Amino acid sequence: MKRIARLLITMLALILTAKIVPGIRIESIGAGFWATLILGLVNVFLKPILTIFTLPLTIFSFGLFLFVINGLMLLLTASMVNDFYVSGLLAAIFGSIILSIINSFMLDVLND
Template identity: 85%
Template structure:
């Protein structure tokens, strides 16, 4: 049940992020649901591999390169989901930051 709640919260956070960030758009609620599901899978399986391979760069940048990795994960999700579009890496990085803030706030409200 918690996984479904987290997925729905992520979907809502993605829709809010698309309203805030100019370079991100979601065509429908279904696209938002699939984007949230694919983003969760990408973050679970692919992001750790990227993080491991870019560990030296992440250390040299004092962790700031993780923002770029998060942006790439959002771009990858957009390339896999129809009706979900991210215009470029800068929009993806900014969108991933906004998405993280919204998602954290909503999960804190839900689980507190």
């Protein structure tokens, strides 16, 4: 039950992010659901591999390259889901930052 609540909260956070960030657009609730599901799977399976391969660059940039990796995960998700659009890497990076902030805040409220 808690996983379903987390999924719905993340979906809501993604929809709010699309309302805030000009370069991100979600056309339907279904697209938001699939984007959330695929983004979760991409973050679980692909992000750790990319993080390991780019570790020297991440260390050299004092961890700031992780923002780029998060943006790339959002762009990859947008390429897989119909009716979910991200205009470019800058919008994806900014969107991933906003998504993380909103998601952290909402999940913190859920856990209290």
